[in-house]
Amino acid sequence: MQPYKFSIVKNNYYEFTTQAGTKYACYFLSYANYFTEYKEIxxxxxxxxxxxxxxxSKAVIDPRIGYTIVKIIRTFLEGLQNAVVYVCDTSDSQELMRKRKFDAWFRQHDDGTINRLVI
Structure with a gap:
């Protein structure tokens, strides 16, 4: 199974569209302001x-979405020693569903090259 083709719209910002027509944006924001006591990292x-x-309008289960998101994360991390913090949005009470989906993607695509720490 192949990920969807994605485009790098600007630095650290990616977009892709599924076969069903849903368009996603995936992006990375600096969290440096939250770690001011740890200047070295x-x-x-x-x-x-x-x-x-x-x-x-009609949601479809599409495993290629997970493949694509993992590919975007790998592309971002390639050659870098960075940490990514993923916080599940709580504004609509769907954070547990988001966590389960992200956990499933990680398990399915874990090849040992990305370390995961759940806090």
């Missing part, structure tokens, strides 16, 4: 975000 810590830009 602060500029290497990022938050990872996924937004739906265009949503189709």
């Amino acid at each position: 602060a500029n290497k810590i990022y938050a990872f975000n996924i937004d739906i830009l265009v949503k189709v």
